[in-house]
Amino acid sequence: MITKRILAAVVAAGVSSFANAEMAPYFGVQYGFLDFDRGAVDGAALDAFTVRGGLDINELIAAEARVGLGLSDDTRRGIKAEMNYHYGVYAVINLPTGSHIDPYLLGGYSYVDSTVNRNDYSDDGLAYGAGLKWSMNDQSALTLEYLKVADNDYTKQNLISLGILYHF
Numbered sequence: 001m002i003t004k005r006i007l008a009a010v011v012a013a014g015v016s017s018f019a020n021a022e023m024a025p026y027f028g029v030q031y032g033f034l035d036f037d038r039g040a041v042d043g044a045a046l047d048a049f050t051v052r053g054g055l056d057i058n059e060l061i062a063a064e065a066r067v068g069l070g071l072s073d074d075t076r077r078g079i080k081a082e083m084n085y086h087y088g089v090y091a092v093i094n095l096p097t098g099s100h101i102d103p104y105l106l107g108g109y110s111y112v113d114s115t116v117n118r119n120d121y122s123d124d125g126l127a128y129g130a131g132l133k134w135s136m137n138d139q140s141a142l143t144l145e146y147l148k149v150a151d152n153d154y155t156k157q158n159l160i161s162l163g164i165l166y167h168f
Contacts, residue, residue: 024056025168030143032161036074036081038116038154044074044081048159054092056167062092064106070114079117083157086112086149088127100135112150112157123150123157133165141165 029051036044049071054064070083088110095103110127113120131145143163150157 022056022058026054026056026062026165027168028052028143028163028165030068030145030161030163032068032145032159034070034083034149035156035158035160036083036114037156038081038114038121039079041076041079041081041116044076046074046081046083047071048083048086048161050086050159050161050163052163052165056094059096060094062094064090064092064108066090080115082115084113084115084120086110088149090127094133102133102135103130104133105130106147110149112155114155114157121155123152123155125150125152129159139167141167 029049032048032050034046034048036046047070048068050066050068052064052066054062056062067085067087069085073080073082088108090106090108093105095105107126107128109124111122111124113122115121127147127149129145129147131143134142136142141164143165145161145163147159149159
């Protein structure tokens with residue numbers, strides 16, 4: 001399965017680089033807007049809070065884990081929708097520009113648990129996105145990000161978020 005291969009590659013990159021002196025852990029939080037589509041629910045607007053932690057393996061590559069909670073629900077066509085929680089592991093490719101604003105790409109595996117009219121649904125699979133990181137100083141940065149959390153035959157969930165990162 002492709003998601004297992006991606007996860008194995010992320011873990012292998014992290015494990016094989018433990019001796020690297022450039023490695024630096026980081027922690028962050030994000031507040032996001034989730035565009036939620038599932039079945040008859042189209043375009044539900046939900047809020048989410050995400051905690052993220054990772055390890056910069058070098059200037060270009062990082063490995064990251066995230067866990068988040070849905071903060072709101074929305075009703076479309078009389079159908080109530082909410083995202084209960086999500087989590088995932090990702091490889092992050094940083095694209096340094098030499099300025100304070102750097103773009104990045106991320107891809108990996110995500111799992112999303114949601115409820116539509118009191119029925120629970122879970123979706124997992126490939127997740128991918130892109131973002132911008134604005135370094136305020138050597139340790140902290142603001143982020144703006146788009147992440148396709150779930151995309152399959154049953155659901156499409158896109159998360160746009162603002163966040164802050166702290167490098168240790």
